[in-house]
Amino acid sequence: MxxxxxxxxxxxxxIALEYMQGGHVKTKIIDLLDLSAQTDIRDLAETIRASEPVITDRVMDQLVESxxxxxxxVCDTSMKRYYKYKTLKTQLCPLTNVAFDKLGTRCLTGSYDRTCKVWDIDSGKELLTLExxxxxxxxxTFNNPTSDKILTGSFDKTASVWCSQTGHCLVNFEGHDAEVVVAKFSPTQNKVATGSIDATAKIFYLNSGDEVGTLEGHAGEIITLHYNNDGNEIxxxxxxxxISVWDSRTLQRTSVLIGHRGGISNCSYNFDCSLIASSSLDNTAKVWDSRMNSCLSTLLGHDDEVLDLAFDNKGQKLATVSSDTTxxxxxxxxxxxxxxxxxxxxxxISKVCFSPNGNQVLTSSLDKTARLWSLESGNCIQTLDGHTDDVxxxxxxxxxxxxxxxxxxxxxIIWR
Structure with missing residues (x-):
């Protein structure tokens, strides 16, 4: 090695170790979730070296520096304030969804005008229109981290993959009987999964567009879908x-998470996929053990429909937002x-996400604003004004x- x-x-x-073994380039990721400002870096480097034979004395200084x-x-706890950098006058019709590429240099917008547009964040210029x-x-969505492909799902009952550099359509996915409202790349990026109002999800081969199979069993519209980290579960x-749990290799439903008394608005895995969280129109959110497929807790407190949720990047905190304005x-x-x-x-409040460092929470609302909140205090530290309609x-x-x-x-609006 x-x-x-x-x-x-x-x-x-x-930290990831990229190494050569048997003529092949391999990568091993070492999670450092407990890294803090108090961590002794040289001690940590010695601990890593003791368990990783590929790390020699020759590269120890480089490891410590990294x-x-x-x-x-990671330990920068400063509360960043943002200013209005660019307003992208995107499409003539209302927008549907947005997404960044891995580096944050481009973003996507979907629209009722039947297109997806690709934007340059620095210049604010339109790079591509996917028609x-x-x-x-x-x-x-982009196929992050490479971000060389774009996946779109449409109310025309299809999904498509596009080259993110040229805008050429590479492959179409057909077979649903109703609107496609969610589409995701598999972590291995050789398949895509789609969810539809027709109450089914489908898996397709990325390169050929051929259908792998259909996930059937829901009695209502599928509105959210996620792969686990290795792509073997959806x-x-x-x-x-x-919430249904599926084996993406056998196309069998392996578990059904039952307990909500209203429709699911979102569900998601945490970082290590040990937990699944779900938000519901029954005014609650639930946290489930993904290995035992059991409910660990029902989160009570909202007075109206819970519309969205998000884990922080370490998977230890959960944010929920609701029609009750909180x-x-x-x-x-x-x-x-x-x-x-x-x-x-x-x-x-329609959407919520954590800042990458986990110190702030961002929310968007029908009151025409987005807000930044301090996770530590719970106080609003900035209101992002500038839109003239629902955010x-x-x-x-x-x-x-x-x-x-x-x-x-x-x-x-791009804020920096």
Missing amino acids: RLLKFLLRYFPPG LQKLQKK GHKSVVYSV ITGSLDGI ARIWDVSGSFQQLNLLEGHNEE FSCAFSYSGDTIVTASKDSTC
């Missing part, structure tokens, strides 16, 4: 109030207690240096 280089993963913290760089980035769908483009959330932060590492109540919006989506770039907000006013 011969070490080639170290690669840093900032959020959540980790870990110091990681520590500085071909015959109805609303609802779901948009969870789907439906308006039938059920957001709530929960400890999901053991106690399942509410940590903070975030109050300040005066209309329903329905918001996202951080990977580094946390940039925010995008998307509105029913057909614009996106």
